[in-house]
Amino acid sequence: MGMIILRAIFVMVSIGLAVGIIYSGVMPDDQQWLAPATLVGAILLALGVILADIFTPRKPLDVISAVYFGLIVGLFLAYVAGLAIMPLFPSPMAAGTVQYEKVQAAVQLVLGVVLCYTCISLLLQTRNDFRFIIPYVEFSKEVKGRRPYILDTSVVIDGRVADVVESHVFDSQLIMPRFVISELQGIADSSDRLRRSRGRRGLDILNRLRNNPEVDMQIFDRELPEFAGQPVDLKLVTLAKHLEGKLITNDYNLNKVARLHGVGVINLNDLANALKPIFLPGEQVEVRIVKPGEEAGQGVGYLDDGTMVVIEGGRDHVHENVMIAVTSVLQTSAGRMIFGRYESSRQKVS
Numbered sequence: 001m002g003m004i005i006l007r008a009i010f011v012m013v014s015i016g017l018a019v020g021i022i023y024s025g026v027m028p029d030d031q032q033w034l035a036p037a038t039l040v041g042a043i044l045l046a047l048g049v050i051l052a053d054i055f056t057p058r059k060p061l062d063v064i065s066a067v068y069f070g071l072i073v074g075l076f077l078a079y080v081a082g083l084a085i086m087p088l089f090p091s092p093m094a095a096g097t098v099q100y101e102k103v104q105a106a107v108q109l110v111l112g113v114v115l116c117y118t119c120i121s122l123l124l125q126t127r128n129d130f131r132f133i134i135p136y137v138e139f140s141k142e143v144k145g146r147r148p149y150i151l152d153t154s155v156v157i158d159g160r161v162a163d164v165v166e167s168h169v170f171d172s173q174l175i176m177p178r179f180v181i182s183e184l185q186g187i188a189d190s191s192d193r194l195r196r197s198r199g200r201r202g203l204d205i206l207n208r209l210r211n212n213p214e215v216d217m218q219i220f221d222r223e224l225p226e227f228a229g230q231p232v233d234l235k236l237v238t239l240a241k242h243l244e245g246k247l248i249t250n251d252y253n254l255n256k257v258a259r260l261h262g263v264g265v266i267n268l269n270d271l272a273n274a275l276k277p278i279f280l281p282g283e284q285v286e287v288r289i290v291k292p293g294e295e296a297g298q299g300v301g302y303l304d305d306g307t308m309v310v311i312e313g314g315r316d317h318v319h320e321n322v323m324i325a326v327t328s329v330l331q332t333s334a335g336r337m338i339f340g341r342y343e344s345s346r347q348k349v350s
Contacts, residue, residue, distance in 0.1 A: 017042060073119045156184065175239070184202045247266070290302065313342035322342055
């Protein structure tokens with residue numbers, strides 16, 4: 001309702017301005033068609049501005065801010081430059097002509113156009129590197145946390161990151177690089193059915209995060225000069241160093257490369273393993289044996305979270321729920337393995 005009222009007032013003000021111009025006496029009396037043409041032109045101009053506003057509902061605030069600040073700084077520099085070059089032009093009274101005044105105005109106009117363009121271009125190209133700050137007043141969106149999190153292709157395809165983010169474990173801004181989205185699109189368009197389904201799942205996870213109003217996620221569109229000729233993994237490391245952020249990944253090799261470059265890494269596999277129940281030697285656990293093990297007498301089962309359990313003496317109890325005594329636990333970045341000893345059968349499973 002507020003926007004409708006604003007647009008109606010804008011149209012009425014435009015009509016009032018047109019009527020004011022018509023009755024100001026600036027139009028020649030012998031051309032009567034100029035009055036209705038001015039009125040119609042003002043209405044069409046107002047409607048055009050309103051339509052442009054309606055069809056661009058999502059205004060990029062950083063671009064608009066860059067244009068505003070660029071115009072302000074460019075006009076100020078042009079004014080200062082005009083004052084600086086004024087002594088170079090003789091005054092019209094001394095020269096006996098107004099030609100110098102026209103030249104000075106033309107020079108100032110050219111300076112204004114050039115400086116405004118330069119300032120706007122500079123701010124548009126560097127708008128992601130800093131925020132427009134005036135002492136005690138900061139014109140920027142409040143960003144959560146101190147260090148942003150950069151998402152890797154593997155962690156998006158995995159899908160668990162959406163559940164982790166929605167549980168509010170990560171309180172900083174999420175950064176999704178454009179080149180990672182391009183890689184996901186390439187995987188989603190693959191001729192291999194498995195790769196295609198993995199890529200589509202990654203895109204679905206991105207849409208889920210993007211459509212969640214409680215998740216602060218930004219797509220990084222810029223191509224840094226350091227990206228030239230680099231593979232995706234090194235681009236991610238470079239971007240994390242540029243933004244002073246951390247990588248979220250499941251990729252073991254990327255984990256090692258990032259740590260080698262001094263970049264912080266959050267490995268979701270390590271996080272998931274850290275949240276799994278802790279089993280101590282001697283503790284009793286109930287598990288279903290699903291297949292024989294590699295060694296003689298061994299059986300293999302899995303807990304509800306997917307943890308593999310190797311049971312000594314469990315080969316003869318395949319497809320049974322058994323009670324085991326934990327003997328040891330092996331923890332790696334790839335997952336957790338539990339070794340136990342068969343104690344007793346619980347239930348026969350057909």
